[in-house]
Amino acid sequence: MTHNLRRSLRVVLVVSLSVVGTLAAGGSWRVGQGEVSVKCPLTVGGSFDATTAALTGTLTTSTARPAALDGNLAVDLRTIDTGIALRNDHLREKYLEVDKGAGYDQAVLSEVVLQGLNVDAPLGKGSFTGSLMLHGVKKTVTGPVEIRQGGTAWRVRASFPVNLPDYNIEKPRYLGVGVRDTVQVSVTFIATQS
C-alpha cells in the first residue's frame, strides 16, 4: 500500500468518524441541494412529473425521542414545474391555491420519525413517518427512506404517496384529461452540518 493511499484512507476514516460522532451528539443538519418530484398519473394513461428544487429546511436529532428528527422540510409550491405553462398555472392556482398564502404556498414535512435505522448513524435503508402540511391540511405520511453518506454530508432519498382528496384538493380535470387521486412524491437532498 502506498503512502498516499494510506493517507487517503486515514482521511476517509477520520471524516466518517466525525460524521457519526456529530450525529450521536445531536447535530443539526441543513438541507442543501435537493429536488422534489411528484409523479402524477393521468386518467388517460401515462404520467407527468412536477418538480422543484426549492426545498429548504433543517433537521436535528432529537434528544427527547431517540428515533425522531426535529425541524422540518419545506417546499415552495410557487416554483413547482410540470414542463407546460398552462398546466403549471392550473396546478398552482386552481388546485394547490398557492395564492391563499400561509399553509397553501408551501408543503411542509415535520415530526419525522425514522424506522429501521439507527438515528445516531442512520445509514442504509429504512422507512419514515412524518406529518405533511399541504393545502391547509395536516396528515401523516409514510414511506421508504435511504440515507447514504457522501463525504461529510448525508444523501437522502425518500418517497411517499399523497392522496389528493385527503388534503381537500379538487380532482384535477381538464378537457377530458385528469390526474388520478394518488400521486407519488419523491424527495432527494443533500444534508450538510449547520
Add this chain to the structure above:
Amino acid sequence: MTTTVRWNVLGLVLGIVGVAASASAEPMFLAKQYTRCTACHYSPSGGGLLTPYGRLLSHRELSTTGGNGAAPTAGEEDDPHGEQAFLYGALGNALGPVHLGLEMRPSHLRVNFPGGHQDQNLLMNLDLIGAVQKSGWTAYATAGREPAAHGEDVRFISYEHWIGYQRDEGFGVRAGRFLPAYGVRWADHTAFTRAFEDFDHADQVYGVEVSDTMGPSLLQVTLGAGKAEEFREDEGQRAFSLTGRWQLDLTPRTALIGSAAYRHSTDLDPKSGLIGAAFGFAPTPRLSIWTQVDASLQTRARGGRSWVAVNETSFEAYRGLWLKFSPQLKTSGGVPGFSELRRLLFEADLLPRTHWNVGVSYYHDHNHTFEVSTSTVLAQLHLYL
C-alpha cells in the same frame, strides 16, 4: 439498368409517393412527457382526430404563435373555442357533442433516381373525421378520398370506423376498422417499420381490440379477421391476425415497448410473424430519441425474412420548429434474392399556428444489394382544421 434494378427503384419511388398518410401521433412529444397516444387522440393506437385536450395542446404548447392564446379555465370540460376548435370555431356550439376535424395535406414531391426524376403535386389527404364520446363510449369514423395511385381512380374511403368503451380503471375494448397497435406509430407512414410490416396507410383490420392499463403498463391485443381493404377487394387475401403490444413507462420521459404480430396465410402470402422492441427517451424537454427494431420470423412475399430498424431523433430547435433525423435499415441478412435497404431521413416541421404544419423532408434511400440510390424531397402543408 436491368429489369430487377428497375423494379427495385420503382419500389423505392412508390414507397415514398405512396398515397394518403393518416394524421399520426407524434412520438417526439415524449419530450413533453406524453408517453401515451390517448392523451391527445381518440384512437388508442394513436393518430387521427385530436381530443379537445389535444387541440388545446396543439394551440398552446406546440404552435409557434399560440403560447399566449386563450384557453378554457382550469377544471373546464367544455370544448376549446376559437382557433383551437373545428374550422377555427366558425360553427360555435352547433355540433353539440360531435367533435369534427378536417384534415388535408397538399404536397409536392420530387423523386430523383438514376437517369431521371419525377415531380408530382398531390393532395395526400382529404378526410373528415368525427367522434362522439359519452360515459366512456366513443364512436369514431373517417370519411374521405383516397388519392389516385398506380393509375387507379380517386375513390371514397373510410380508413377507420369503430366503437370503443374505456373504463376509468384502464380496461378498454373497441371493435371495427382500425390500425392495430404495434410498436411506435411513426407519423411517416413510409417508415420502414410501417411500410414493410403491414402498418401502412391502408393496412387497417376489421377486428376487436382489448386493452388494459396497469400502473405504468399498457397492454393492447388485437384480434383481426383480415385487412379491411381485402374485405372489399380480394377475399383470397383475408387472413386472421393477432397483434399484441405492451408498453412500460419507465419514467414520464422514458418508455419501453414490446410487440408481436401474427398473420395467417392467404392465397398469396405464407403465414408471417413479427416480433420487436422499441425504446424511447427524452433527455431534455426539447429532445426525444426513439429506436425500434423488429424481426420478421416467417418468409413473406414482400421482402422475405428480414430485420428492420428505425431510429428517430427529434429536436425542438425553436418553439414550434422540430428537426428530425431518422436512419432506417431493412436487411435480410444477406439471403440471396432479397434486398438490403438503407435510408437517411432529414425533416423540418414548422407549426406556425394551431393545426398548421409545414413539413419539408429529404429522403436518401439506398438499395445496398443493387447499389442503387434515390433521393426524394417532400414538401407538405398539413392542415388540421
